């Protein structure tokens with residue numbers, strides 16, 4: 191069977207930002223903003239990215255420890271987002287979470303045997319001796335002693351506690367474990383042991399695991415596939431080796447460039463990440479990474495290298511956010527003399543230096559625009575300067591938001607997004623009988639029916655925004671076959687057709703990789 195255990199599609203979590211006693215909503219933190227990924231049985235997927243990019247929120251909303259704002263989570267053919275309390279309790283048996291800090295995740299008054307056995311008790315196993323047998327066996331499997339079960343958390347080291355945390359997650363035989371930064375609170379000396387243990391347990395128990403980490407080294411060690419997150423979005427997914435050998439997204443390259451690598455041949459590969467992650471309550475337009483991207487695409491009319499273009503855009507961004515304190519620059523340029531009398535040329539030079547801009551840009555048209563903007567800045571017209579820079583230095587990276595496109599196909603980002611939505615919708619019907627499939631299909635396609643009022647191929651294509659034909663002929667064939675199966679009420683076949691054709695594909699979201 192090729193269907194994944196977990197199919198997450200368009201998952202979104204926005205936290206409201208409120209103000210005043212009436213708690214009026216004045217904004218939203220877009221912690222997770224429409225991410226999609228799959229996890230196969232027995233597979234380890236890494237979710238990697240800098241702090242604050244939404245990894246933990248992705249985990250807690252996938253497991254419905256928090257309610258998602260939007261999107262679907264399909265687990266073994268069931269829509270987790272539609273579960274009632276009972277179904278959710280069943281799901282919690284099958285999908286477990288391991289937290290970063292092993293110390294705070296244990297009750298200091300409970301022996302670790304009681305802690306590990308707690309999920310068994312909660313889920314109804316009353317026989318104490320049986321619980322102790324299971325716990326003893328598991329403690330041994332994670333490298334501790336069965337006799338340790340009568341000891342208390344403070345008697346164990348951080349690494350041992352993380353082993354106990356893993357035992358507790360495994361005690362009710364889950365199919366999926368989500369481990370949030372499983373080693374980042376541990377001494378470097380024991381991190382490798384815990385990663386080895388995760389690897390071993392994954393094989394022994396045939397688990398699907400999602401490992402969340404900010405550390406590329408950790409995901410490389412244990413993951414089969416990796417999804418890279420930036421500011422609430424997934425920007426690239428790829429099998430681990432491919433991701434490290436040939437990263438497609440500039441953010442992945444920058445993350446790799448910021449990770450110390452043991453292999454001297456790979457040292458210095460990529461560029462270091464600079465600047466802070468922008469706030470998820472006001473993410474940049476277009477590609478969210480464009481404000482920091484070392485490879486941000488230059489306007490084609492200019493002849494400027496990547497570094498200079500980055501420097502010009504940094505000035506543009508700072509000017510737009512009113513972040514240039516021209517009075518302070520004047521004080522600096524005056525070097526102890528009256529700032530009001532500071533030489534405008536020296537002030538301009540100071541700004542250029544601050545932004546790593548050369549004294550003259552090599553492209554005359556770009557130089558003209560830049561010096562015009564600098565003149566306005568020096569004259570105290572910050573708005574005019576920002577406007578001039580905004581007009582003169584456009585980039586597609588700011589103008590258009592790139593969606594994920596799969597490698598090796600001609601699909602557009604919109605087509606690929608539509609296929610994933612179609613697939614996850616079908617995935618919730620694989621166990622349904624024909625009438626149910628037909629009813630659901632009719633409801634979904636109600637606005638698209640043909641003249642006779644019935645659902646046909648075109649109606650399904652229209653309802654799921656699947657153009658006919660798709661830009662990629664193989665993809666079109668697979669989608670057509672799935673549509674036919676669906677019309678015949680065979681949802682399981684339709685799902686298989688789509689998962690077979692679009693198994694975990696390599697994807698990335700960057701204008702650089704876009705086919706014209």
Ligand SMILES: Nc1ncnc2c1ncn2[C@@H]1O[C@H](COP(=O)(O)OP(=O)(O)OP(=O)(O)O)[C@@H](O)[C@H]1O
Pocket residue numbers: 205219220221239240241242243244245246247248404470
């Ligand atoms: N309950 C909440 N209310 C408002 N904002 C939140 C809430 N929880 C998380 N956030 C914000 O959502 C964003 C994503 O947070 P999240 O913890 O998911 O990121 P992360 O990648 O796991 O980071 P870290 O590794 O630091 O935990 C952050 O900006 C965070 O401040």
